[in-house]
Amino acid sequence: MGLKNHLWIKMNISYKSLIDETMKSMNDSIISKLELEYCLAESTHMSINSLKLNSETKIKSSQLKKFNMFVIQLASGKPLAYILNNQPFHNYSYYVDERVLIPRQETEIIIDEIIRQGDLIKKSGSSVSIIDAGSGSGCIGLTIAQERPEWKIILVEKSLAAISVLSKNLIDSKCTNCEILESDWLENCEHQSADIIISNPPYVKHDSKMLRKSVAFYEPDMALYSHNNGLEDMKKIIIQSKEVLKQDGFLFLENGYDQSGRVTRFLEKHYYGDIRVILDYNQIRRFTVSRNNKNG
Numbered sequence: 001m002g003l004k005n006h007l008w009i010k011m012n013i014s015y016k017s018l019i020d021e022t023m024k025s026m027n028d029s030i031i032s033k034l035e036l037e038y039c040l041a042e043s044t045h046m047s048i049n050s051l052k053l054n055s056e057t058k059i060k061s062s063q064l065k066k067f068n069m070f071v072i073q074l075a076s077g078k079p080l081a082y083i084l085n086n087q088p089f090h091n092y093s094y095y096v097d098e099r100v101l102i103p104r105q106e107t108e109i110i111i112d113e114i115i116r117q118g119d120l121i122k123k124s125g126s127s128v129s130i131i132d133a134g135s136g137s138g139c140i141g142l143t144i145a146q147e148r149p150e151w152k153i154i155l156v157e158k159s160l161a162a163i164s165v166l167s168k169n170l171i172d173s174k175c176t177n178c179e180i181l182e183s184d185w186l187e188n189c190e191h192q193s194a195d196i197i198i199s200n201p202p203y204v205k206h207d208s209k210m211l212r213k214s215v216a217f218y219e220p221d222m223a224l225y226s227h228n229n230g231l232e233d234m235k236k237i238i239i240q241s242k243e244v245l246k247q248d249g250f251l252f253l254e255n256g257y258d259q260s261g262r263v264t265r266f267l268e269k270h271y272y273g274d275i276r277v278i279l280d281y282n283q284i285r286r287f288t289v290s291r292n293n294k295n296g
Contacts, residue, residue: 015040016055018064022071031071035080039070042084077214089139092146094169096137099161101223103139106280107200110252110287111143113278114198117250118144118151121195127152131244133185133199133237136162136223138169140198145175153178156189159222185233186240197241200254201233202226230256234263238270245292253288260285 013021019036037048043066044051044059059067073083081087081102085095089103090111096102118128128151132141135155145153155170155178157163163180170178181188186197204211204224211224226233234253241251251272255263260277267275272290280286 012058014056014058015051018059029075031074035074036071038080038084039074040067043067043070077217079214079218082218090143092143094137094139095165095172097165098218099220100136100165101219103137106286107140107254109278109280110198110254111140114144114196114252115147118148118196129194130196130198131156131186131189131194133197134201135166138166140200141178142169142173142175145178146173149177151177154189155180156183156186158182158184185237186244189244191243192246194245194249196250196252197245198252199237201237203230203234203256203259205230230259231262235266238266242270242292247292249292251290251292254286255288257284260288263288
C-alpha cells in the first residue's frame with residue numbers, strides 16, 4: 001500500500017499513535033519524527049509540548065486531513081519550512097516560501113557575534129547602523145533589530161519576489177527601526193553609512209553536486225548559485241563595502257565550506273584588516289569577519 005493511501009484511511013487515532021504509525025509507513029524515507037510532530041502541531045494548532053501532554057487525544061477528521069496533506073508533501077521532498085510557511089531562527093520565527101532561502105541553523109551563530117560588536121560600538125557613544133545585504137526573508141536583520149531596537153537596520157534586497165516576503169516579516173515583527181532598500185547588493189546604499197555590513201550571499205558553484213535534492217529543486221537559484229566558482233557575488237559585496245562601510249566598520253560574510261581562504265585573500269587584496277574566521281556547529285570555516293581599517 002502506498003504512503004498516500006495508507007495515510008488517508010487513518011481514523012479515530014490518537015496523536016501518539018498517528019505519529020508512530022506514520023513513521024512505520026515511511027519505510028526508508030528520510031522524514032524524521034520531529035518533522036511529523038511539527039506537521040501535527042500545525043494541523044492541530046498546538047505546540048509540540050502540548051501534543052505530548054495530550055498524546056492520547058483522538059485527532060479530528062479535519063485535522064487528520066491537513067496532517068495527511070502535509071506528510072504527502074514531505075514525502076515528495078518538499079522542505080518542511082515551505083510546507084508550514086514558517087522557519088524558527090534564533091529566538092524568533094519567520095514566514096518563508098519558495099521565493100526566499102530557508103534560514104539555516106548555522107547562520108544563527110553570526111547573530112551573537114554581530115550584537116557583541118555592535119554593543120562595543122554603542123558603548124563608545126556612537127549610534128549603530130547595520131546593513132543586511134541580500135536580506136531574503138529578513139531573518140538576520142530582523143533578528144538583530146528585535147534584539148537591539150535602538151539600532152538602525154537597513155534590509156537590502158534585489159529580488160522583488162523576495163521583497164514581498166521580507167515586507168511581510170517586517171510587518172509581523174513590528175520593528176520600527178528597519179527599512180527595506182531595493183538594491184543590487186550595495187549599489188544604492190549611502191557612502192560611509194554602515195558600522196556593520198552582514199551578508200549571506202549565494203556562494204554555490206553552478207556545477208556543484210553538494211546540494212541536497214530538496215535544496216536544489218525547491219530553493220531559489222538566485223539565492224544559491226554564484227558564478228566564478230561561487231565567489232562572484234561575494235567579491236562584489238567586498239568591493240562595494242569599501243565605499244559603504246565607515247572607517248573601521250566591520251564586514252561579516254557567510255561563505256562556503258571551502259571558500260574561506262580565497263575570501264580572506266580577496267579581503268586582503270582590497271585592504272581589509274583584522275580578518276578572522278568563525279567556525280559553524282560542524283567546525284566548518286563558515287564566516288569571515290574583517291574590518292575596513294585601511295583605505296585602498
